[in-house]
Amino acid sequence: MEQLYLLWMWKNMLNIDILETQSWVWAKLRKSLSSNRVVHAYLFQGPTGSGKEQSASLLAATLNCHTPIDDIACRTCNSCIKFLNGNHPNVQTVVPEGATIKLHQIKEVKRQVSLRRVEQGHLVVIFHNAEKMTSEAANSLLKLLEEPPAGTVFILTAENSFALLSTIVSRCQKLIFKSVPPIKLASKLAEESGIDLRLAEYILQLSKGDKDSAVELIEEGILELRRQLLDIVANIKNLNASELLFLAEDWGKGDPELVLDLLLAWYRDLEVWNKTGADNLLINIDRFDLINQNDDGKEEIAQILDMLIDAQQALTRNANKQITMENLLLKWARVYN
Ligand SMILES: [Zn+2]
Numbered sequence: 001m002e003q004l005y006l007l008w009m010w011k012n013m014l015n016i017d018i019l020e021t022q023s024w025v026w027a028k029l030r031k032s033l034s035s036n037r038v039v040h041a042y043l044f045q046g047p048t049g050s051g052k053e054q055s056a057s058l059l060a061a062t063l064n065c066h067t068p069i070d071d072i073a074c075r076t077c078n079s080c081i082k083f084l085n086g087n088h089p090n091v092q093t094v095v096p097e098g099a100t101i102k103l104h105q106i107k108e109v110k111r112q113v114s115l116r117r118v119e120q121g122h123l124v125v126i127f128h129n130a131e132k133m134t135s136e137a138a139n140s141l142l143k144l145l146e147e148p149p150a151g152t153v154f155i156l157t158a159e160n161s162f163a164l165l166s167t168i169v170s171r172c173q174k175l176i177f178k179s180v181p182p183i184k185l186a187s188k189l190a191e192e193s194g195i196d197l198r199l200a201e202y203i204l205q206l207s208k209g210d211k212d213s214a215v216e217l218i219e220e221g222i223l224e225l226r227r228q229l230l231d232i233v234a235n236i237k238n239l240n241a242s243e244l245l246f247l248a249e250d251w252g253k254g255d256p257e258l259v260l261d262l263l264l265a266w267y268r269d270l271e272v273w274n275k276t277g278a279d280n281l282l283i284n285i286d287r288f289d290l291i292n293q294n295d296d297g298k299e300e301i302a303q304i305l306d307m308l309i310d311a312q313q314a315l316t317r318n319a320n321k322q323i324t325m326e327n328l329l330l331k332w333a334r335v336y337n
Pocket residue numbers: 064065066067068073074075076077078079080
């Protein structure tokens with residue numbers, strides 16, 4: 001079910017909550033920063049939502065900050081601003097292309113690393129989901145780690161290191177991120193955003209436990225969007241073809257990925273509730289009333305989930321958004337016939 005959650009958005013946000021939630025890791029990092037003993041490769045290992053990606057960003061920014069405060073990026077200097085704008089020339093991020101990190105991606109990193117002369121700070125290359133490297137990619141990275149270019153810091157993030165080459169792991173300083181109790185993050189989010197605790201839990205689940213993404217979703221009006229979507233799908237069997245096409249156009253022009261994520265989370269909940277009756281597994285727990293009242297059959301729910309996943313996959317293959325939404329909605333209306 002993991003893939004059904006809102007797609008993780010890689011952002012160059014500089015979250016300093018992690019200094020508190022991962023205080024042990026950051027105590028170690030700060031010590032090497034203050035004594036100028038930063039190593040050339042780190043492995044940040046920990047579960048989803050533990051802040052390893054944010055820590056990688058914060059370390060990258062800190063290594064390039066002109067005026068760090070207490071050995072942490074100031075978030076106001078020229079370098080930090082460039083970083084926050086996502087266009088810092090010294091920072092590169094590699095994420096899986098589809099299911100894996102591929103050889104050509106590592107080759108591109110090698111090319112960049114060999115071309116770049118770092119005038120100030122460090123060149124930082126971050127590999128997210130490093131465990132998803134193909135073996136060719138991993139072998140190629142290993143060579144780079146064996147002869148690390150001066151002034152370059154590699155940061156690998158991974159949920160576990162078993163899937164990584166042991167020779168890669170042994171070349172990295174490994175820092176273990178402990179899982180942050182979701183309730184702790186949720187109560188913080190609820191307090192800061194002035195929303196109900198259960199809502200905060202819901203939005204955190206949608207954002208895979210990342211508080212910054214959760215705040216952004218709230219600011220973008222995600223709750224209102226979900227309310228509108230639930231109204232629409234409750235009424236979908238009554239829409240005629242031209243109304244469906246109008247709706248498809250509307251979804252296609254908006255943010256169809258987000259629409260699909262919200263609907264997937266919703267139908268995933270209906271399925272989970274039908275199968276397990278366990279409310280602690282629900283994402284949309286704040287709308288438990290609606291989940292409990294829903295009278296869609298198991299077959300219908302399974303069909304809708306399949307259609308939503310198909311549509312999501314079509315969009316990741318760059319299919320036309322409006323046509324994808326048209327196909328989805330026309331099929332959807334037929335589910336009930
Ligand atoms: Zn700075």
